[in-house]
Amino acid sequence: MGKTQRVEAGRDRMTSLSDIWNAFNDPILDGPGETVTHLKMSLVALLFAAGIGVAAGVAAAKLGRVAAFVVIAIGNLGRTVPTFAVMALVVAVSSIGFWPAVVGLILLGIPPILLNAYTGVKEVDADTVEAARGMGLTSFQLLGRVELPVAMPLMFAGIRISAVQIVATAALAGLVGAGGLGILVLSGLANNKTDVLLAGAIPIALLAVATEILFSGIFRFLTPRGLRLARGPSNQ
Amino acid sequence: MPDIRWDWISRNREDIVQLAIEHLVLVGISMAIAIAVSLPIAIMVRNRPFWGGVATYTSGVLYTIPSLALFAFLVPIVGIGQEPVIIGLVAYALLILISNAAVGLQSVPGPVRESARGMGLTGRQLLFKVELPLALPAIMAGIRLATVSTVGIATIGAFVDGGGLGELIWQRGIQRGLFLTPIAVGALVATLIAIVLDALLVGAEWLMKPWERRPLPLSVGRRLAWARPSEWKRAATG
Numbered sequence: 354m355g356k357t358q359r360v361e362a363g364r365d366r367m368t369s370l371s372d373i374w375n376a377f378n379d380p381i382l383d384g385p386g387e388t389v390t391h392l393k394m395s396l397v398a399l400l401f402a403a404g405i406g407v408a409a410g411v412a413a414a415k416l417g418r419v420a421a422f423v424v425i426a427i428g429n430l431g432r433t434v435p436t437f438a439v440m441a442l443v444v445a446v447s448s449i450g451f452w453p454a455v456v457g458l459i460l461l462g463i464p465p466i467l468l469n470a471y472t473g474v475k476e477v478d479a480d481t482v483e484a485a486r487g488m489g490l491t492s493f494q495l496l497g498r499v500e501l502p503v504a505m506p507l508m509f510a511g512i513r514i515s516a517v518q519i520v521a522t523a524a525l526a527g528l529v530g531a532g533g534l535g536i537l538v539l540s541g542l543a544n545n546k547t548d549v550l551l552a553g554a555i556p557i558a559l560l561a562v563a564t565e566i567l568f569s570g571i572f573r574f575l576t577p578r579g580l581r582l583a584r585g586p587s588n589q
Numbered sequence: 590m591p592d593i594r595w596d597w598i599s600r601n602r603e604d605i606v607q608l609a610i611e612h613l614v615l616v617g618i619s620m621a622i623a624i625a626v627s628l629p630i631a632i633m634v635r636n637r638p639f640w641g642g643v644a645t646y647t648s649g650v651l652y653t654i655p656s657l658a659l660f661a662f663l664v665p666i667v668g669i670g671q672e673p674v675i676i677g678l679v680a681y682a683l684l685i686l687i688s689n690a691a692v693g694l695q696s697v698p699g700p701v702r703e704s705a706r707g708m709g710l711t712g713r714q715l716l717f718k719v720e721l722p723l724a725l726p727a728i729m730a731g732i733r734l735a736t737v738s739t740v741g742i743a744t745i746g747a748f749v750d751g752g753g754l755g756e757l758i759w760q761r762g763i764q765r766g767l768f769l770t771p772i773a774v775g776a777l778v779a780t781l782i783a784i785v786l787d788a789l790l791v792g793a794e795w796l797m798k799p800w801e802r803r804p805l806p807l808s809v810g811r812r813l814a815w816a817r818p819s820e821w822k823r824a825a826t827g
Contacts, residue, residue: 433783435741438776441758445769521655528657528748529763538661542749547665554661558654565653 372548373555382537384552390451391533391560395520398455402462402519403512409463410470410508411501424471431464436522444529454523454531461522462515469511473504502577509572513565520564524557534560594770601771605757609778612753615746616739616786619675623682623735628728631690632716641691648684656681656742660749674743674751681742682735689734693727694720722798729794733787740783744775754779 377384413420443457477500485499527535537553540546598605634640656677663673697720705719721728747755757775762768 430780433737433741433787434780435744435776435783437741437744437755438758438772438779441763441767441772442769442776445762445767445772449767517653521653521657524655524657525745528759529767535657538657539748542661542664542669550661550664554658557658558662561653561655561658562650565650 373551376541376546376548377537377552377556379549382540382549382552384534384537384556387527387532387534387536387553388556388560391520391523391526391557394451394455394458394526394531394533395516395523395564398458398462398519398523399512399516401455401459402515403466405459406463406466406511406515407470407508410467411474411496411504413467414471414474415496421471421475424467428464428468431461431468436461436518437525437528440522440525440529444531449530451531454526454529454533458519458522458526462519465514465518466508466511469507469514470504473507473511474500477503506572506576509576513568513572516568517561517565521557521561524553527553592769593773597770598774605774605778608752608754608756608775609782612740612743612755612779612782615671615674615678615743615751615753616736616782619678619739619743620682620732620736622675622679623686624732626679627683627686627690631687631694634687634691635694635720638695641695644691645688648688652681652684656745657748660746660751664749669750671746671751673749674746674753677746678739678743682739685735685738686728686731689731690724690728693724693731696727697723725794725797729790729797733790736786736790737783740779740786744779754782 376382410424413424439461440454440457443460444453447453447456474496481499481503482495485495490498523533524535524538526533527537527539534553534557537549538557539553541548541550541553630644634644659677659680660673663676667673667676701719701723702715705715710718743751743753744755744758746753747759754775757771757778762770762772762775765771
């Protein structure tokens with residue numbers, strides 16, 4: 354009895370894999386199109402978040418204590434405000450659509466980048482800064498040739514964390530009616546269709562994991578060897 | 590821009606309190622299970638760098654799976670309701686807790702362990718009197734991070750009927766023509782809960798470390814919670 358059930362469950366799962374693929378390619382659900390929307394939304398948001406976050410973080414590190422307080426407050430707020438709430442609030446106060454969702458994603462993407470850019474520049478070794486000054490570097494040269502390069506690994510870490518978070522949260526844009534793969538999940542749930550549900554959920558998960566792998570690979574490649582951060586706890 | 594409807598808030602005050610309690614229960618159950626499961630695992634992998642690495646790496650990859658997708662994966666298996674939400678929340682919390690506790694336990698200096706051994710401590714005494722207390726800051730950092738993110742992720746559970754404050758955002762806000770007031774209330778209460786729980790945990794850690802009573806570290810070190818703790822150590826050499 355139990356054995357028969359297990360066999361049937363197994364057959365179910367086999368058929369649903371091709372079902373999921375069919376649901377993904379269904380012309381009405383348009384999985385490929387929603388994937389493009391999902392990625393476009395994430396990429397635009399990441400570009401803005403990185404631009405704003407790095408600029409504001411570096412500026413704050415050069416300014417006084419008030420700036421430091423603001424940066425840390427924004428960072429903590431970014432950690433505690435639920436992402437779902439931010440997406441819903443932005444759409445509720447403006448309108449449904451691509452750009453409101455992008456604005457929500459930018460807001461969520463800024464804190465990690467801002468905080469890491471700030472910390473990176475702020476915590477450049479004081480001796481290094483003094484040596485550079487002693488060599489006659491102006492403030493601008495100091496920033497461009499010493500502080501920014503040294504802060505690079507932390508900035509990259511911030512951008513990577515943000516990128517993964519943005520790609521993940523873009524799924525919620527579907528829930529607030531702005532398109533993207535979240536729509537497939539929602540439609541599957543509303544109509545009780547497992548194949549449609551998974552046709553949304555599987556690509557969402559794959560995109561997020563791929564973003565993590567891609568960004569850590571690229572940034573590891575771009576960072577000069579001497580500045581790389583230690584990897585893993587065993588590497589003390 | 591639509592306004593906040595204060596009359597809606599006063600009419601639904603009881604519901605809001607009820608949902609906030611539901612939210613706290615969701616977070617409480619999930620965190621209790623996650624802490625109970627993660628500590629033994631971290632203790633088991635502490636002297637086995639290979640398994641420690643496996644645990645940390647798997648956590649890193651699994652943690653990137655968006656909560657919406659994870660809840661969706663669980664729906665065909667356990668149905669809708671609180672089950673997929675609690676399972677999902679436990680999974681995320683576990684990932685944070687195991688890697689933090691493992692890093693904390695592994696970073697107990699070898700000489701400290703040896704001198705404890707030399708003083709005649711048994712393996713169990715070593716664990717409870719030396720290793721766990723020294724790993725406490727890392728473990729507590731993990732618990733704080735996991736609690737705060739659990740409060741946030743739990744709101745997403747509303748779309749699989751998990752209840753809690755997400756219900757204000759989803760069922761009563763978005764699904765009723767993007768009604769702003771419940772969305773704003775849900776966002777505000779969830780944020781407050783996260784901030785208060787975080788502060789309570791800082792206090793708890795302070796109480797658990799009578800040998801190190803510094804002034805409460807309310808903002809210092811908190812910013813370090815962004816990246817995984819291991820990534821903040823610079824490489825020893827070029």
